[in-house]
Amino acid sequence: MHPGAATWSFDEEDLNAITRTVSRFLAETGAHSALIADRAGQLVTTVGQPLKFDPTAFATLTAADFSANDQLARLIGETDFTTLFHQGEKESMYVADVARRLILVTLFDNRTPIGLVRLKMKSVVEELTIHLDRVFSRAREAGTTQPNILAGAGDEIDELFNW
DSSP states (O other): OTTTTTSSOOHHHHHHHHHHHHHHHOOOOOTOEEEEEETTTEEEEEEESSSSSSSHHHHHHHHHHHHHHHHHHTTTTOOOOOOEEOOOOSSSEEEEEEEETTTEEEETTTTTTTTHHHHHHHHHHHHHHHHHHHHHHHHHHHSOOOOOTTTTTTHHHHHHHHH
């Protein structure tokens, strides 16, 4: 975890930059869709063709899959696995870690060569990491403490019930 960047968020410019990067990757590889989730399983965005399933549930399952595979990696003496590949009869997915913060899931059919996806994945992950570094730098510069919007809420609730 990056020190001082425990709380972070994307603004519209960040999301547009991420979307452009992933869109270019999809065009270069011929993959049809991508999904980005954080390591906790929260959906960040989808790019490409509309998904035919619930992307929020998929993001949660992807994060759980990635976490389980991290544990498998440790059992064989690795720190973690930075990529995963799942191949189906018609559809496949290539999953990559981005800066230990996000998970990029690339969805493609059997017309897209896995070798091309693997080849282009390294550069897209590097570019996404640069975008994330900017987000974390901005969070550090703004300070690590975010205003607590619920501060004082307990007192307000108590006041409502003190007639």
